[in-house]
Amino acid sequence: MAFSPLIKQLIEALQCLPGIGPKSAQRMALHLLERDRKGAERIVASLATALSEVGHCRSCRTLTELDYCSICADPKREKSILCVVESPADMLAIEQAGGYRGHYFILQGHLSPIDGIGPEEIGVDDLLAQLQQRAVEEMILATNPTVEGEATAHFIAQQAIALGVKVTRIAHGVPVGGELEYVDGGTLLHAFAGRKQMGLGE
DSSP: OOOOHHHHHHHHHHTTSTTOOHHHHHHHHHHHHHTOHHHHHHHHHHHHHHHHHOEEOTTTOOEESSSSOTTTTOTTSEEEEEEEESSHHHHHHHHHHOOOOEEEEEOSSOOBGGGTBOTTTTTHHHHHHHHHHTTOSEEEEOOOSSHHHHHHHHHHHHHHHHTTOEEEEOOOOOOTTOOGGGSOHHHHHHHHHTOOOOOTTO
16 A cells, blocks of 8 residues: 555654654554544644753753753752763653762763764763862763763763762662573673672671
């Protein structure tokens, strides 16, 4: 079956979403056109408003329609601790886990010389300026445990240490509830490298 140009255009547009291939996009497009046109109108209106109003927080650079996001505007958050992540989704994951009460800085990516993404593109200069202006005592590097994420963490750590800032890196290891026989070798190596001494009562 050959779809009309407009339907084909909609199907192709939906494929820009992560994890959505041709079949899923086709199913979504036909569902919206056949069964839920009001839902489609809500999506269009919400997307248009979000594209028009949502920008970046002036401090941490997460997505928000306000000058400062709710975390940066919260006076109860610990300003002397700064957690560096790659994306707003990473920040959300840490917040949902609970326990962290400091501030964030979102790189919006990682270093990738092959793709032309250097320190300027991920805001390293802004990060270093914040470290000095806000008297940050500890910077936690929570970039992803990928080759690019590790390289980004190493580069930023060198710059921050030169400023006299304490730098820590989140541990990577065996997940809670996981079984060693199913854990990949790289994760096991990280787990052994990040091992800590146990004492009585632990």
